[in-house]
Amino acid sequence: MAADGFQHGAFQHTLRTPALFAGVGVHTGAYTRVAVRPGAVNEGIVFVRTDVTDQDNRIPATAEAVCKTQLGTVVGNAGGVTVATIEHLMAALVMLGVDNAVVELDGPEMPIVDGSSEPFVRLLDRAGKRPQGAARRFIQILDTVEVVEGDKRAALKPAHRFEMAFEIRFPTAVIGRQAIDMAMDEGAFRRELADCRTFGFLHEVEALRAMGLARGGSLENCVVIEGDRVLNPEGLRRSDEFVRHKALDAIGDLYVLGAPVIGRFEGELAGHALNNQLVRALLARPHAWRVRTFADEMAEAV
Known part of the structure; x- marks a missing residue:
């Protein structure tokens, strides 16, 4: 197993400080505010719909949670709460070595920003990373x-x-x-x-x-x-x-x-x-x- 690039490092990492941003969703057109916050060891990437208060609003980003793939990747939970267009942020998180993070947003779709991962890379760079006391998998x-x-x-x-x-x-x-x-x-x-x-x-x-x-x-x-x-x-x-x-x-x-x-x-x-x-x-x-x-x-x- 090669230990180069994003694979380098024996320990899991999360963000040092929250990364905050906002923008419109490419499909919904809805203006959404986002806070990418530090996550717990072994938590993985979890999306939380802060605008949903009457039911479970947590959506772990797992293979089973993917419920729609037309024009983007959408994840949802058992209650039908969804988050759309997660792929550009997910790419930045994995390639910058962020194992655990909680992504809070007050709408149904991640902001598209400029259509690439670069804005998310800049945000994660500013937030920084910190190691956690568990082995990276x-x-x-x-x-x-x-x-x-x-x-x-x-x-x-x-x-x-x-x-x-x-x-x-x-x-x-x-x-x-x-x-x-x-x-x-x-x-x-x-x-x-x-x-x-x-x-x-x-x-x-x-x-x-x-x-x-x-x-x-x-x-x-x-x-x-x-x-x-x-x-x-x-x-x-x-x-x-x-x-x-x-x-x-x-x-x-x-x-x-x-x-x-x-x-x-x-x-x-x-x-x-x-x-x-x-x-x-x-x-x-x-x-x-x-x-x-x-x-x-x-x-x-x-």
Whole structure:
């Protein structure tokens, strides 16, 4: 098990101080205030709807809690209380090594901010981290698990570190075929993926708004494509920003496993739905993975 990047460190970590921010949800358009607070040892990532006071308002970010994957990842509890669009914050949390945190918000959807993970990275950097008195756990992939749906595919394979490979294809010259394949640690996430924004096509945005969705979507938080051109005045942050954002999404979607992954993720035309199918397929095959700590690694090295 490699001890590089976000995987480095034997102990669990939480935030040193709360991270506070606010913004609109990309689909609801609702203005939401958020406080990411320190969490207890082994608590994981828990969302708390502070605007819900008449029933259970806690939603642990687990694979089983994912209840919807259209246009984003939504988690919910047994009482039907939900939080939407968690993936960009989840990606920042796992790649910056935050094991435990309580995310309080007073609305049904996480703010989209600029459509990437970079604002969350800055917030977490300002809040800082502190170690906790328990071993950090990892999900080590022992055998290949794959899900296929038509021409879409997602897989987790054994590897000595966390690796991310993704490929997308769109019939527009702006995107075409794009692929990445890289070892992924905290430094690589900051440099290569964190600033890559969500994207959509103008005709899709118009159709979503007719359905009551994408109410908060704008050129401030989404790369919008019309035909073979990008409508955002500032253009792209990277020529392959699209596939990099899909990889960012996948990292966030994997963190509902409750621990960082030691293994290789491969995605081909995959999205939130297939990512969650893969997570559930992995959990359904307990012999394909194991929970590891650095204490395990040191014991085996002796």
